[in-house]
Amino acid sequence: MEQALLYAATLGTLAGIYAVLALGLNLQWGLTGLMNFGGLGFVAVGAYTAALLTAAPSPTHVGGFGVPWWLAWPAAAATAALLALPIGAIALRLRTDYLAIATIGIAEIVRLIARNEDWLTGGPLGVTAIPRPLESLGTPMGQVAFLLLVGGILAHPVCGRAGDREEPVRAGAARGARRRGGGQGGGQEPRATCACTPSCSAPRSWVSGGR
Amino acid sequence: MALLEVRGVVGGYGETDILNGVDLDADAGEIVVIVGANGAGKSTLMKAVAGLVRLRAGSVRLAGEEIANAPAESMVLRGLAYVPQERNVFPSLTVEENLAMGAYARPEKFRAGKERALALFPDLAAKLGQPAGKLSGGQRQMVAIARALMLEPRLIMLDEPTAGLSPKFCSVIFSRVQEIARAGIGVLMVEQNARPALAIADRGVVLAMGRNRATAPGPALLADPDIGRLFLGG
Amino acid sequence: MLGFVNFYLIPGLVLGAIYALSATGLSLVYGVMRFAHFAHGDLMALGAYVALAASTGLGISVWASIPFAAAATIPAALVADALFYARLRRSLPAVLLISSFGVALMLRALIYLFFGPTPVTFPRPIVPPLVFAGIRIQSRHVWIILGATLCALILHVILSRTRAGRAMRAMSDDPDLARITGVATEAVIRLTWMIAAVLVAVAGVFLGLDTQLQPVMGFNVLLASFAAAILGGIGRPWGAALGGLILGLVEECATYPLLDGAPVLQPTYKSAVAFVVLIATLLLRPQGLFRGMI
Numbered sequence: 001m002e003q004a005l006l007y008a009a010t011l012g013t014l015a016g017i018y019a020v021l022a023l024g025l026n027l028q029w030g031l032t033g034l035m036n037f038g039g040l041g042f043v044a045v046g047a048y049t050a051a052l053l054t055a056a057p058s059p060t061h062v063g064g065f066g067v068p069w070w071l072a073w074p075a076a077a078a079t080a081a082l083l084a085l086p087i088g089a090i091a092l093r094l095r096t097d098y099l100a101i102a103t104i105g106i107a108e109i110v111r112l113i114a115r116n117e118d119w120l121t122g123g124p125l126g127v128t129a130i131p132r133p134l135e136s137l138g139t140p141m142g143q144v145a146f147l148l149l150v151g152g153i154l155a156h157p158v159c160g161r162a163g164d165r166e167e168p169v170r171a172g173a174a175r176g177a178r179r180r181g182g183g184q185g186g187g188q189e190p191r192a193t194c195a196c197t198p199s200c201s202a203p204r205s206w207v208s209g210g211r
Numbered sequence: 212m213a214l215l216e217v218r219g220v221v222g223g224y225g226e227t228d229i230l231n232g233v234d235l236d237a238d239a240g241e242i243v244v245i246v247g248a249n250g251a252g253k254s255t256l257m258k259a260v261a262g263l264v265r266l267r268a269g270s271v272r273l274a275g276e277e278i279a280n281a282p283a284e285s286m287v288l289r290g291l292a293y294v295p296q297e298r299n300v301f302p303s304l305t306v307e308e309n310l311a312m313g314a315y316a317r318p319e320k321f322r323a324g325k326e327r328a329l330a331l332f333p334d335l336a337a338k339l340g341q342p343a344g345k346l347s348g349g350q351r352q353m354v355a356i357a358r359a360l361m362l363e364p365r366l367i368m369l370d371e372p373t374a375g376l377s378p379k380f381c382s383v384i385f386s387r388v389q390e391i392a393r394a395g396i397g398v399l400m401v402e403q404n405a406r407p408a409l410a411i412a413d414r415g416v417v418l419a420m421g422r423n424r425a426t427a428p429g430p431a432l433l434a435d436p437d438i439g440r441l442f443l444g445g
Numbered sequence: 446m447l448g449f450v451n452f453y454l455i456p457g458l459v460l461g462a463i464y465a466l467s468a469t470g471l472s473l474v475y476g477v478m479r480f481a482h483f484a485h486g487d488l489m490a491l492g493a494y495v496a497l498a499a500s501t502g503l504g505i506s507v508w509a510s511i512p513f514a515a516a517a518t519i520p521a522a523l524v525a526d527a528l529f530y531a532r533l534r535r536s537l538p539a540v541l542l543i544s545s546f547g548v549a550l551m552l553r554a555l556i557y558l559f560f561g562p563t564p565v566t567f568p569r570p571i572v573p574p575l576v577f578a579g580i581r582i583q584s585r586h587v588w589i590i591l592g593a594t595l596c597a598l599i600l601h602v603i604l605s606r607t608r609a610g611r612a613m614r615a616m617s618d619d620p621d622l623a624r625i626t627g628v629a630t631e632a633v634i635r636l637t638w639m640i641a642a643v644l645v646a647v648a649g650v651f652l653g654l655d656t657q658l659q660p661v662m663g664f665n666v667l668l669a670s671f672a673a674a675i676l677g678g679i680g681r682p683w684g685a686a687l688g689g690l691i692l693g694l695v696e697e698c699a700t701y702p703l704l705d706g707a708p709v710l711q712p713t714y715k716s717a718v719a720f721v722v723l724i725a726t727l728l729l730r731p732q733g734l735f736r737g738m739i
Contacts, residue, residue, distance in 0.1 A: 035539055094727055096539045097481040101671045102727055105720030108668065116713040263621060287627035295625070301618040303681075304611070311608075312615050316627035318608060358626070 006140035009147045016150035023154070034091050037100040041107030044114055045083050046076040051127040052120075058129070061122035069133040083110070212275055214239045214397045215260070215366050220269030220279070222259050223421075228267065229255040231421035235399075237366060237414070242388060242398045244429060246405040247418035253401040254296060256418070257368050260399075261293040262286055274365060287316050290365035296374060296401075299355035302344025306335055309343050309354050313361030320362055328357035331387060349380035356387065366397040373404045385411055409433045447579045453698045459586045459655055461693025462593035466648035467666060468673035468685035469600065470641035476617030476680030477637040478534075480541035484525060485645060486667030487552035490660055492518045492646030493653040494560050497567060507567045507654060508588065514646035521552065522638040531631075549664070556660045564659040589651045596647055597686055600640070604682065609636055617680050669696070669716070672723035678733030687734065692719055 021039065028036050053072040057064025067075070087106060091099055114121045121127065134145040213236040223229035229252045237243040245253045258264040260271055262283035271279040273291055286293065300309050310328055314321040329336050332353040338346060343354050352372055359367050369388070373381040381404060389411055392398050402408035409415045412429025417438060425438055432438050467489060474482045492514035499513035500506065525548045533541050574581040604610035612633050616623040624630055652662060673692045677684025696718045699710040710718070726733060 035542075090724070090728060094731070096537070097542050098675070098727055098731070100539070100542060101481060101668065101675070102724055105668055105672075105723050109717050109720055112714055112717050116711065261625060263624070283621070283624040284627050284629055287625070293625050295622065298619050298622060301615045301622065303618050304614060308611055308614075311611060312623075312626045312628075315608070315612065315615075 002140055006143055009140055009143035013143070013147045013150050016147065016154055019154050020150070033096070035096045035100045036087075036103045038087075038103030038105070038107030038110075041103070041110040042080045042083060044107075044110050045080040048114060048121055048127065049076040049079040051130045054131055055127050056129045056131075058122070058127075060118070060125060061127055062120055063127070069131070213237060214241075214274055215399065216270075216272040217256075217260065218270045218272075220256070220259055220266050220271065222264055222266035222268075223255060224264065229264075229421050230259060230266075230269075232269070233418065233421065234423055235416060237397045237399050239365065239397050240392050240395045241413045242392045242400065242411055242429075243414045243416065244405075244408045244412035245399070245401045245416045245418055246409065246432075247424070251418040252421040253418055254370050255421075257293065257370050257399070257401060258295075260368065261291065287362060287364070290362075292359035292362070292364035292367045294352075294355045294359045294367070294369045294372065296370040300343040300346075300351050300358070303342055305340050306343055306346070306354050307339040309358050310361060313358035317362055324361035324363075328360060331360070331390065332357055349376050349383070352376065352380070352384060353387075356384075356391075360391070360396075364396060366399060367391065369398065369400045371401055371403055373402065373408075381407065406433065449701060451581050453701050454694070455580075455582050455586060457694035457697030458690070459589050459651075459693070460697060461690035462590050463648050463651050463655065463689075464666065464669055464673045464693050465686040465689030466593050466596060466644050466651065467670040468677065468689040469597070469682045470644035470648075471670050472674040472677065472679055472682050472685035473613070473617075473637055473644075474641050475674065476682075477613055477634060478530070478541070479620075480530075480538045480545065481671065482641075483542060483545040483667065484549035484552060485545075485641075485670065486663030486665070487549040487556070488518050488521060488642065489645045489649035489652065489663035489666070490556055490658070491521055491552055491663075492642075492649035493658050493662065494556055496646075496650045497560075497565065497653065497658055501568060507569065507650060511647055511650050514650050515643045518642035518646040518649075519639050522642040523635060526634065526638055553660050553664070560658075560660070562660060564657045566657045567653055569654070585654050589655060592647065592651065596644060600644070600682060603640070609633070613637055665716070668723070669719035672719040672726070675731075676722060676726045676733055678735035681733070681735040684733055684735030692722060695722065 021043065025036070025039055028034050050069070050072045052061065052063050053065050053067040053075060054069055055061075055063045083106075087103065090102065094102060115124055117123070132142060132146060133149060134142050136142070137145050215235070215237040217233060217235035219232045219234060220230050221228055221232055229250075231252075233252065233256055235243070235245075235256070245256065247253050255264055259266050260278075262278070262281050262285070266279050269279065270277060273289055276289065278286070278289060278291070281289070301312060304312065307325070310325050311318075311321055314324050334350065335353055335357060338350065338354075343351060346354065356367075356369065356372065359369075372384050372388070376384065385407060388398055388400065392413075400408060400412075409429035409432055412432075414426065415429040415432040416426050417424040417432065425432065425435070427435070467485065471482060471485050474480075474485070495517035496507060496510040496514040499510040503510075525545075529544050529548060530541060533544055569585065572584055574583050575587065602610075604614060612623065612628045613636065615626070616628060616630060616633050620630060623633075649663065652666065656662070669692055670689070673688035674685040675688070676691065677686070677688030679685075696715050699718050700708045700712045700715060702708050
């Protein structure tokens, strides 16, 4: 029973994160017509910001700031919004297909930085040991609480209205914080490591809807 | 039977009809000038005849053959040539290549067509190797008309051939149009520059709201005070 | 100086030749059909893998397997056009772009299915490099540069001297006017796909020879190809070829240790060069070097 709940919660969380991402894209493509193919660049910036602010100290990347998640998440949104500034400056001057190509280019640059600046991001190994919000509730209640949190963000009216680029960022922050590997293999015990790696944000993986 | 017979055509872009039942006749060797306010449907009528705008009703006959909604690429072989208002040359192609495009459907007629084109517009001889996009507006118009004449059409449609041209070029174009008609080709022309165009028109057609408003010989339309006040700017 | 020629200039020319081939096809497709064809890279990978299968299966040289690569990419492009793009011909460019992304994923899935994800190389004998006055160049690099030049010349003749080539250029100038002059647009579109597919097959084989084959090999150079096409002026094949050459050279030379032995740019960031060039072009001169369509 506990295993099933854990499985459902993990799966639901993943679905919720994708839903937040889709909402953000819908705001951007659907309402403003700006075709952003680089959404995962923002996801990566948000995810790394949240992960690095909250993760335990590590010799492989900067960290050990000990910032609580509820502070780290808005910070993630703010950092990703910074990335949006230069794109916002060019977006209106470019035709849709050029914008699509340019945003993929920007996302690729983000990915290259994430992979190559080891001192900052831990390189291909990524950031591990990211504390999950509400971890203190234990398993599986912690996961269920996290699911409720993601669901809350999804249901929040802001997600349905404000037309800016922060929505994919929220998904990124959540994604960085969730435990990877938990949903596979029929509800086995989630691995103890939480990871945020450059391959999370390859644009093709996002377009294909997988990792 | 007239060369071109347009009967009750209805059509436009998407859901909105611009043409609400237009009739039109044009004979071989005749200059027919269409005038009317902006949005009256003049250009749309030409595009419809040329196969670029879909017709929902009506008939278009060229020399007795029904051509309504036939593919635009088939018109040139039926003897219908069309010079759109803007974008009427291929800018990155040279003048000679533009003429070659005029003979695309019958490449063997290129040489003779080019000779006729240069006889009609001798100025082009010096420009043959230049990209058409680099020419002046008047020269571009000449290239466009020459391109349309390459395969000796039965009917040529000109959409505002003098738009944006200097008075000198306007009179050159109008005199060439008369020459084309004298050669037995039907000319259907839309003109904003209505007075000089109607002066040479065998037939003038006034369109309003996608319908025929008046049809008469050009000079008679010019003399009509109502038409003058309503459509020719006083 | 010799080191610069051997390790930066020549690899730059080779990479530039490959980009040029790919970008030229991309630019042709853009010119005639007016959409950014995102499946171009995966078509390239398909060509490379089929050439691999042909050269190992039939025991022929990689060069002789190029026709087999083209024999795979041409039908793939034509089928994708007939099944997907033709139905969307009148839609917005964005719709076609996304549908071509879908085609890209299908092609890549096929490659994974038949050839697996592991990088492989063409069977190639180890030959000592040719040496001219200290300049060392692999013979396959010579062939790549010559092959790309030959392709460019043939394309030039097709576009400038043949009736069909003129029709392609006319369509890329103005599709409606082309129809008025009697151009059967669907036939021109099919011809464009065939030419682009041949170019991309050659590019795929060359890329595989220069580096290795992996299912994402084409996608990895797709954005650089777009950058090259836009740099040259999209819809202008000459511009695309020049843009590809420039981009290849800049990418390789950017890592040259100019500053006291430290490279101008860390090699790991090489692929970012294309994006910087792309974004700079879009901002400073969106029509590109050769006044493409904006």
